[in-house]
Amino acid sequence: MDADLIFPQTGQPQGFSTLATTKWQGNPEPVIREMVQNCLDAADAADCNCVEVCFTIRRVPLVEIPGITAYREHFENAVRQREQGKQGHAEVSVIKQIRAELDSELTTVLYCRDNGIGLNHDRMKRLLTEGDTDKSHAGAGAFGIGHLTAFAASNLRYVLYAGRSQADGSAICDVSSAHAILASRQVGSKKGLGGHGYWIDSPNLFDATPCPIQVPPMLLRELDPLPSTGSVICVTGFNDFRGTTKPAMAIARVAAKNFLVAIWQGRMVVKVTDERSQTTIVVNRPELGTILAPSKNRKRAEQGGGYLSGEQAYRAWETLEHGRPLSLESGAKAHFRLLTNDGRSVTSRVQLFRNGMWITNSADALQPTFFNGYNPFDAVVVIESGQLCDLVRGAEGPEHRGLKRRRLANATASNQLLSMLRNIADEFRDQAGRVEHSEEYVPPGFAMIQDGRDEEAEVAPRYEPRPSASGEGDETNTTNTPTNVYDDPIDPPERRRRRRRKRRNRGARPKPGKRVGGRVSLRAVPGNNGKMTRLLVSWRPGNNDQDGRSYLAARVRVPSGSDETCDQPVPPKWLHIREIHNGGKIIKPGPDGFEARLPEGDQDFDIRLVDRDAIEDPNAVEVDIVRRRIQTSEKKG
Numbered sequence: 001m002d003a004d005l006i007f008p009q010t011g012q013p014q015g016f017s018t019l020a021t022t023k024w025q026g027n028p029e030p031v032i033r034e035m036v037q038n039c040l041d042a043a044d045a046a047d048c049n050c051v052e053v054c055f056t057i058r059r060v061p062l063v064e065i066p067g068i069t070a071y072r073e074h075f076e077n078a079v080r081q082r083e084q085g086k087q088g089h090a091e092v093s094v095i096k097q098i099r100a101e102l103d104s105e106l107t108t109v110l111y112c113r114d115n116g117i118g119l120n121h122d123r124m125k126r127l128l129t130e131g132d133t134d135k136s137h138a139g140a141g142a143f144g145i146g147h148l149t150a151f152a153a154s155n156l157r158y159v160l161y162a163g164r165s166q167a168d169g170s171a172i173c174d175v176s177s178a179h180a181i182l183a184s185r186q187v188g189s190k191k192g193l194g195g196h197g198y199w200i201d202s203p204n205l206f207d208a209t210p211c212p213i214q215v216p217p218m219l220l221r222e223l224d225p226l227p228s229t230g231s232v233i234c235v236t237g238f239n240d241f242r243g244t245t246k247p248a249m250a251i252a253r254v255a256a257k258n259f260l261v262a263i264w265q266g267r268m269v270v271k272v273t274d275e276r277s278q279t280t281i282v283v284n285r286p287e288l289g290t291i292l293a294p295s296k297n298r299k300r301a302e303q304g305g306g307y308l309s310g311e312q313a314y315r316a317w318e319t320l321e322h323g324r325p326l327s328l329e330s331g332a333k334a335h336f337r338l339l340t341n342d343g344r345s346v347t348s349r350v351q352l353f354r355n356g357m358w359i360t361n362s363a364d365a366l367q368p369t370f371f372n373g374y375n376p377f378d379a380v381v382v383i384e385s386g387q388l389c390d391l392v393r394g395a396e397g398p399e400h401r402g403l404k405r406r407r408l409a410n411a412t413a414s415n416q417l418l419s420m421l422r423n424i425a426d427e428f429r430d431q432a433g434r435v436e437h438s439e440e441y442v443p444p445g446f447a448m449i450q451d452g453r454d455e456e457a458e459v460a461p462r463y464e465p466r467p468s469a470s471g472e473g474d475e476t477n478t479t480n481t482p483t484n485v486y487d488d489p490i491d492p493p494e495r496r497r498r499r500r501r502k503r504r505n506r507g508a509r510p511k512p513g514k515r516v517g518g519r520v521s522l523r524a525v526p527g528n529n530g531k532m533t534r535l536l537v538s539w540r541p542g543n544n545d546q547d548g549r550s551y552l553a554a555r556v557r558v559p560s561g562s563d564e565t566c567d568q569p570v571p572p573k574w575l576h577i578r579e580i581h582n583g584g585k586i587i588k589p590g591p592d593g594f595e596a597r598l599p600e601g602d603q604d605f606d607i608r609l610v611d612r613d614a615i616e617d618p619n620a621v622e623v624d625i626v627r628r629r630i631q632t633s634e635k636k637g
Contacts, residue, residue, distance in 0.1 A: 003201035003212040005067030005180060007074050010194030014184040015082065017090040018195070025152045025538055026242030026523050029307050030399060032254040034149040035112045035233060036270065037357055037400055040262060042116025044355070046229060050267055055251050056111040056222070057238060057274040062104060065236055066216040067199045071158060071180055072102055074197060078185040089583040089603040097155045098182075101237040108276075110153060110238040111222050118229035119163020119175055121209045127161060128179050128198060128205065147179070156237035157181045160199070162219040163231040172228065176219055177211040243525050243536060248274040249291075252281040256291045257313040261382055262356025263288060264320050288317050300619045307401070308351075308358050316351045319378045328427055330420045331386040336431050339376040346376040350428065352403070354383045354392050363403050365421040366428075374432040381424065391417040509574045510555050510594035513626030517542035520625060524618030532615040533578075535607040537623055539598070550627050553595040554580065556607060558620055575613040575621075581606040598625070 036053055043051030062068060079095055101107055119127065127147050150159045162176040178199035186192045202210040215223060222232045240247045255263070255270040262268040263283060270283035283291060295310025308316075323337035339346045348371040352359045371377070383389045391413060395403045405414040518541035525534050535556065556577065560570035576593040579586050582605040589596040598605065607623070615621055 003066070003199060003214070005070040005074075005178065005197045005199045006203075007070075007182075007193040007195070007197040008204055010184055010192055012184070012194070013192065014195035015091055016078075016094040016183045016195075017088060018181060026521055026536070027152065028241045028247070028250045028254050029258075029301075030149050031153045031241070032251050033258045033401075034147075034399070036255050036259055036268075039112070039114035039116060039231075040259065040268060040356065042114055042118070042231060043268075044116075046115075046117035048116060050269060051262075052115050053255070053268065053270045054111070054113045055248075055270070055272045056113075057247060057276060058109055058111065059106045059276060060109055060218055062102070062107050064216070064218045065107070065158070066160065066176075066218075067178060067180075067197075071156075071182075071197065074185065074193065075102070075182055078183040078195070081185050082183055088601045089599070089605075090601070092583060093604050094157075097239075098157070098237075101155050107156070107236060108238040108240075109218075110235040112233040112235075113222050113226070113230060115226055115228075115230040118165035119161065119231045120165040120167065120173070121175055121211055123165075124161065124163065124175050124177050124211045125205060128177060150233060150235050151181055153239055153241060154235045154237050155239045158236045160216075160219055160234040160236065161231070162215050162223050162234075164223055164226060165229050174213055174215050174223065175211050176213075176215045243523055246279075248272045248277075248279045248281055252283050252291055253295065253310075255283050256288055257308045257310070258358045259356055260288065260313060260316055260358060261320070261353040261380065264317070265356060267356055289314075289321075292317055298619055308361065312349060312351065312361060315349065315378050316380050319380050323378070323380070324431075326427070326431070328381070329423055330388045332384075332388055332424070333382045334424075334428075335380045335382070336428065337378050338432065339378055348374070348376045348378070348428075348432070350379045350381060350424075352381050352383070352392070354389060354396075356382075357400060359392065359396060359401055360403050363421055364405065364418055365425045370425055371429065371432065374429050374434055377428065377432045379428055387416070388420050391420070509571060510592055513553070513555075513595075513624075513628060516552060516625045516627050518625060520623050522621070522623050524615050524621060531611055532618060533609040533611060533613070535609070535615075535621065535623065536604070537607060538604045539625060541601065541625075550629050552598040552600060553590075553626050553628050554598050554605070554607065555595045555624050555626065556609065557622055557624065558615075558617075559622060575615075576610045578608045578610045581608065595626070595628075597628075 032055075039051055039053045065071075075098060082091065082095075147159070151157050158178065158180040160176070160178040162174065164172055164174050166172045176199075180197040182195050182197065184192050184195045198205060198210075199212070200210045201212045204210065219232055219234060222234070223230070238247075241250060249272075251272045252270065255272075259268055259270075263270070264285050266285060272281045272283070273279070281287075281291070292310065292314045296314035298310035299312075301307040301309045319335045319337040323335035326334040326336050328334055339348075347368045349361060349368060350363070350366040351361050352363050352366070366381075383392055391408065392403065394409070394413065395405050395407050395417060397404065397407075405417055408414045408417065518539060520537065520539055522535050522537045524532050525536060526532055537554070539554075554577075556575040557572040558575065559572050574594050577589040577596050579588055580596045580598070581587075582598065582603065587596045587598070593610070596607075609615070
């Protein structure tokens with residue numbers, strides 16, 4: 001049979017709104033990190049000295065996409081059947097996105113090409129099959145879900161693959177395929193076609209060689225420039241990561257952060273080209289500092305927790321460039337750099353890289369608290385081979401980041417990893433040296449407890465300058481006697497009233513509410529007036545415990561950085577909501593302006609803030625979803 005997009009029969013219905021395609025939506029970090037990591041693994045398998053990864057963003061005719069006719073037929077039939085039942089906002093949004101792409105003559109695609117070992121029939125089948133992988137370690141991508149991250153960048157949820165490989169001196173051969181994730185549809189009283197479709201030239205994927213060897217022209221144009229073996233991934237309907245204004249720079253920055261060591265060592269070069277804007281960025285060792293510098297002051301990860309922040313990535317690059325190389329007892333290598341305490345709070349940090357890829361900055365025994373009392377430093381640990389490399393890889397998560405020793409096969413391996421990490425920490429402490437007593441920094445209002453004694457530290461009184469007769473603070477009065485400026489008899493009554501109003505306004509906040517478990521992803525974008533007053537939010541609840549007596553509400557806050565463990569915690573800043581756009585509806589907030597009611601279930605919505613609460617730092621904004629009880633008056637209404 002000729003190759004075509006085939007949706008196999010299934011007995012399980014599936015909608016358009018699937019976790020596999022929405023988990024990483026709008027986030028370039030996991031998408032690009034997974035693609036580049038696969039390229040690096042393919043290069044290692046081919047014993048390639050330097051892997052070349054080329055990203056290209058291009059507009060192509062929709063008719064060039066292989067299997068697009070079968071795709072359109074399955075999509076329209078699935079939509080008609082899904083419309084017969086109740087549809088959620090998320091599903092309606094997905095259908096609109098797909099239909100908008102299908103109604104256009106041109107579509108945007110994102111290519112990712114590497115010069116690694118390439119794809120053959122066996123590797124292609126493993127790539128297309130969720131949960132099937134040839135990685136032997138317990139962690140580190142052994143779940144076979146890595147290829148699903150690419151679907152988050154596709155409005156069509158359709159990803160194409162092509163590979164060129166050679167085995168045992170045989171001739172070079174090509175192979176190609178594609179994977180679409182839509183919704184299932186019924187074709188008979190007891191039969192249905194699944195939501196997963198595959199571009200193959202045999203009835204199903206269980207055949208020995210189900211994938212076409214004739215590569216479609218739109219993939220062949222990317223495959224032909226390879227000198228020998230390699231592979232190409234094509235994300236159709238590329239969505240620019242849901243509103244990223246400069247996707248080429250976002251791709252370059254993710255590659256530079258997560259593969260800093262591999263690029264710095266010269267083992268990898270990443271080239272990003274956006275043909276729409278004629279933009280080309282080369283990520284190599286000379287350009288690392290330039291690419292990382294714009295985000296060097298961002299202490300929070302750009303795309304949420306668990307990833308490397310811009311500030312820490314830039315620090316790691318500086319350590320590679322200017323740090324002292326060390327050979328560790330464990331067999332790993334490191335770059336070590338003492339930090340200068342210029343009056344600011346400086347924290348020691350250890351970044352762990354395996355085979356050139358960033359894994360974690362909070363490994364057991366290497367967290368910042370383990371280096372209290374020592375001179376602050378920054379260290380980059382480079383693990384390439386040996387027992388430590390095997391243990392770290394086995395303890396990694398499915399996305400190759402973070403370390404959890406319980407992922408290892410047994411307690412012996414877990415204890416071995418912990419022991420090796422502790423030895424590395426001891427070596428770093430020896431290099432850093434203890435802080436001299438005269439150099440210790442004591443924050444105002446704190447007393448030091450020496451020699452392990454258990455006496456309670458005396459709380460230093462808070463200093464507040466006493467107002468002068470003119471109403472201005474008298475900075476010459478340095479008494480430590482606590483002073484209540486509002487009770488001072490020389491302070492005019494009107495001034496006191498203004499201060500009281502100011503204090504009340506400063507403490508404005510929504511009423512307490514219990515946050516609902518789930519996943520919230522958001523992206524701040526400029527509004528029509530140019531101010532950062534829009535938040536694009538995706539909400540995926542955990543356990544939906546709707547009981548008809550409550551509803552969900554969204555609110556926006558800027559965390560202060562302190563919590564209940566602080567002696568004097570600073571409350572977050574709550575932002576006023578002008579309106580929320582949800583599925584074509586406009587929702588107004590409650591009387592306090594901090595919360596707006598939402599419908600239940602998965603959904604995407606657009607929060608519009610008032611102009612005076614325009615966002616300054618889009619990385620420091622969080623959206624809470626809380627559950628509220630319906631009042632009696634609301635039920636009657």
